[in-house]
Amino acid sequence: MALVLILPALDCSAQDSEEYSHHFDSYNDLSTGFHANCDPNPFYGETTFSVEMYKTSEVSLKIYNQMGFMIAEPIVKVLPAGNHEVSWDPAEINLRSGVYYARISSGDKFQLLKLRYIK
Secondary structure, three states: OOOOOOOOOOEOOOOOHHHHHHHOOOOOOHHHOEEEEEEOOOEOOOEEEEEEEOOOEEEEEEEEOOOOOEEEEEEEEEEOOEEEEEEEOHHHHOOOOEEEEEEEEEOOEEEEEEEEEOO
């Protein structure tokens, strides 16, 4: 029997982040340790994740398909406080067009971003 992970979605193209603040603990609070976004979205080719770290911490970025299976892990490493960018090109894994989810986590906090890939 397969375990299916169902992820809530946050559309990272949202104009007003306060509109989505109820999805996450302390979304705009400095105690979360980070804030992430992606651009462009929808995208073809590659997209870039911008991560603003409020303190040095290990960060994990995992990409999931709609079934909840992890399909890529572009980054797992300790990042110092400050702004960082991580580019991801789904052509590396021959991904089909569709909706995917990025889970960026640091410590016990995480943020989910809904991605739209157009091939």
